[in-house]
Amino acid sequence: xxxxxxxxxxxxxxxxxxxxxxxxxxxxxxxxxxxxxxxxxxxxxxxxxxxxxxxxxxxxxxxxxxxxxxxxxxxxxxxxxxxxxxxxxxxxxxxxxxxxxxxxxxxxxxxxxxxxxxxxxxxxxxxxxxxxxxxxxxxxxxxxxxxxxxxxxxxxxxxxxxxxxxxxxxxxxxxxxxxxxxxxxxxxxxxxxxxxxxxxxxxxxxxxxxxxxxxxxxxxxxxxxxxxxxxxxxxxxxxxxxx
Amino acid sequence: xxxxxxxxxxxxxxxxxxxxxxxxxxxxxxxxxxxxxxxxxxxxxxxxxxxxxxxxxxxxxxxxxxxxxxxxxxxxxxxxxxxxxxxxxxxxxxxxxxxxxxxxxxxxxxxxxxxxxxxxxxxxxxxxxxxxxxxxxxxxxxxxxxxxxxxxxxxxxxxxxxxxxxxxxxxxxxxxxxxxxxxxxxxxxxxxxxxxxxxxxxxxxxxxxxxxxxxxxxxxxxxxxxxxxxxxxxxxxxxxxxx
Numbered sequence: 001x002x003x004x005x006x007x008x009x010x011x012x013x014x015x016x017x018x019x020x021x022x023x024x025x026x027x028x029x030x031x032x033x034x035x036x037x038x039x040x041x042x043x044x045x046x047x048x049x050x051x052x053x054x055x056x057x058x059x060x061x062x063x064x065x066x067x068x069x070x071x072x073x074x075x076x077x078x079x080x081x082x083x084x085x086x087x088x089x090x091x092x093x094x095x096x097x098x099x100x101x102x103x104x105x106x107x108x109x110x111x112x113x114x115x116x117x118x119x120x121x122x123x124x125x126x127x128x129x130x131x132x133x134x135x136x137x138x139x140x141x142x143x144x145x146x147x148x149x150x151x152x153x154x155x156x157x158x159x160x161x162x163x164x165x166x167x168x169x170x171x172x173x174x175x176x177x178x179x180x181x182x183x184x185x186x187x188x189x190x191x192x193x194x195x196x197x198x199x200x201x202x203x204x205x206x207x208x209x210x211x212x213x214x215x216x217x218x219x220x221x222x223x224x225x226x227x228x229x230x231x232x233x234x235x236x237x238x239x240x241x242x243x
Numbered sequence: 244x245x246x247x248x249x250x251x252x253x254x255x256x257x258x259x260x261x262x263x264x265x266x267x268x269x270x271x272x273x274x275x276x277x278x279x280x281x282x283x284x285x286x287x288x289x290x291x292x293x294x295x296x297x298x299x300x301x302x303x304x305x306x307x308x309x310x311x312x313x314x315x316x317x318x319x320x321x322x323x324x325x326x327x328x329x330x331x332x333x334x335x336x337x338x339x340x341x342x343x344x345x346x347x348x349x350x351x352x353x354x355x356x357x358x359x360x361x362x363x364x365x366x367x368x369x370x371x372x373x374x375x376x377x378x379x380x381x382x383x384x385x386x387x388x389x390x391x392x393x394x395x396x397x398x399x400x401x402x403x404x405x406x407x408x409x410x411x412x413x414x415x416x417x418x419x420x421x422x423x424x425x426x427x428x429x430x431x432x433x434x435x436x437x438x439x440x441x442x443x444x445x446x447x448x449x450x451x452x453x454x455x456x457x458x459x460x461x462x463x464x465x466x467x468x469x470x471x472x473x474x475x476x477x478x479x480x481x482x483x484x485x486x
Contacts, residue, residue, distance in 0.1 A: 021264070025392055032384040032391050099406060140406065141275040148275050149268055152398035155391070159399045163342060163383065 006109040007034050010161070012154065013073050015041045015129055016120040023051035025151025026118070027061040032155070033162040038064040039073045039115075070117065070132045075180035078112040080216070081105060082125050082133035083157065085147040093213065094135040101137040102160040112176060116157060121150050131209035132179060134216045181225035186211040188228075192235045249352040250277050253404070255397065256316050258284045258372055259363040266294035268394025269361070270304040276401040281307040282316045282358075313360065313375045318423035321355040323459070324348060325368050325376035326400065328390040336456065337378040344380040345403045355419060359400060364393050374452035375422060377459045424468035429454040431471075435478045 012030055017023055017040065030038060038060055040048060052061055067073040074080045081101060084091065096104070108114050117133065119125035124147075130136070139148060139156055148156070190208055193199040199207060220228070255273055260266050260283065273281060281303055283291060295304055310316040317323045324344060327334065339347070351357050360376065362368035367390075373379070382399055384391060391399070420428075433451050436442040442450060463471070 025395060028392055029395055031388045032382075032395075034385045139275075139402065142277045145274045148398070149271055149394065151392065152268060152272055152275075152395055155395035155399055156402045159382065159402070 004034070006106070007162070008037060009109045009113045010035050010105075011037045011039050011073070011077060011113060011115045012158075013039045013041060013070070013115050013117045014043065014150075015070060015117055015125060016043065016123075017118075017150065018044045018047060018121050019150070020047040020050035020054070022121060022150040023047060024054055024057065024061070026154040027051070027058045027064075029151065029155035029158050030060060031058050033158040035158055035162075036060045036063075039067055040064055041067045041070050041073050070129050071179070071183055074115040074117075074132055075178065075183070076113050077115040077179045078176035079105065079108045079114045080117065080133045080179050081115065082117045082130055082136045083119070083153060084124060084136045084138055085141070086124075086138075091130070091136060093130055093133060095138050096135055098137055098139050098157060098160050101135070102157070102163075105161060106164075108176070113178075115179070118150060118154060127209055128205075131212040132183075132216075175222045177220040177222050177225035181222065181229075182215045182220060183212065185220070185225055185228045186215050188233060188236060189215075195236055195240055247277070249349070250405070251280060252352045252356045253278050253348075254280045254282050254316070254320060254356065254358045255401075256282045256284060256313070256358050256360045257286065257393075258313060258360055258368060259286065259366075260361075260393065261287045261290060261364050262393070263290040263293035263297070265364060265393040266290060267297055267300065267304070269397040270294070270301045270307075272394065272398035272401050273303060274301050275398070276405040278401055278405075279303045279306075282310055283307055284310045284313050284316050313372050314422070314426055317358040317360075317375055318421065318426070319356050320358040320422050321419035322348065322351045322357040323360065323376050323422050324357065325360045325373055325379045326362070326396060327367060327379045327381055328384070329367075329381075334373070334379060336373055336376060338381050339378055341380055341382050341400060341403050344378070345400070345406075348404060349407075351419070356421075358422070361393060361397060370452055371448075374455040375426075375459075418465045420463040420465050420468035424465065424472075425458045425463060426455065428463070428468055428471045429458050431476060431479060432458075438479055438483055 012026065012035060014023060014026060023040070023043070027038060030036065043066070051057065082093070084095065105114050116137070117125060117129060119129060137157065139153060141148060186208065189211055190199070193207065255269065255278060257266060257269060266283070266286070270281060273279065286309070294300065325336070327338065348357050348359070359380070360368060360372060362372060380400065382391060382396060429451065432454055433442070436450065
């Protein structure tokens, strides 16, 4: 297999991973299939250090970027995909089968950055993590034993992404918005709600999640994001009490 | 995913596996994708015991069959597929890409038993192991980093086999010969060579391998095997010195 230049646009994001062996296994699968852009969010530090200093640790592990939040890790991506072991009924996000989802990701990789998120071994991705995702990817495992080992899940997803070398090169017509753009839109909308007095501080975090999820479903283009930002800025300015 | 009845006909064979974690990981991937027939050949005993007694060890691990030789483990299979990290040029066996190979395996699983072999972490499958294989399967990894972690390789292969639920149900016309049949043909042919005095005892093991490889390439049907066996028996009888 010859790695495609598009593969550099994929960021593999390990969120709150606990086990050093799993971090190492994820990195190995990345190297096997030609993906080198690894990010870790809020890792269990001793494990991350251990994985990095392991004998034969890969260079891509040494070069892994570390982030405190998922939002920062995916800010420059136009498509953020979560992985999940649960079925469609249990989550409010749209879920795609790995095969179908990988096709969409490959298409997007032809022109912009894509992130794929893997949650912690014990809890998977949290609702906060999921609120950064456009949709979720599900490996078609058995109903009775859905949850895969982290390193194996990474390997299967990357295999599916690399499997078919004919990556769609057709550029999408309108440039998609980055995750950072979408977060800014959602944040402004939240501020607007807050300024309008319709947001209770107790429910604010949940509402923020909901908003991000909502905005992501809309598949905003960069132009759309600009438009929304301008509009919400206006609203927030209007709502703010005069000084 | 709903496991297909055909999945029971696949035997996953771990040959000379060293690491308990890898045995456990292979079993987990099997359970994820709905394959339950595990065999181990000449395992490193402490690891096998450890994997079996691990907390949360799967039932399929407890039920795993243990064999001393690859020949015994695959005797009732009509198709034996090895896995390899090396490319076409380095082995004398035909090599298929995972995607293409899995298609052939699925077709065969509709009517008879198939074995997939995974070698030890350090050395892969030996030449002796390979001589039991009809052909080899290669996961399309990067040239510069071909060798996958064992548990991840098992997961990727089983994912590819389970991915497309439309398993071909068309029965093959002529019933294929089992690996046991083919071994018997090869053994008789070897005996014939020996009896004919054309076999040096020093090169006997290598010749045995070569013969098995040769016979497997021929894709014998059960009837073919019967025919060859009858013929070689005759030859051996002719060649043996009168008592």
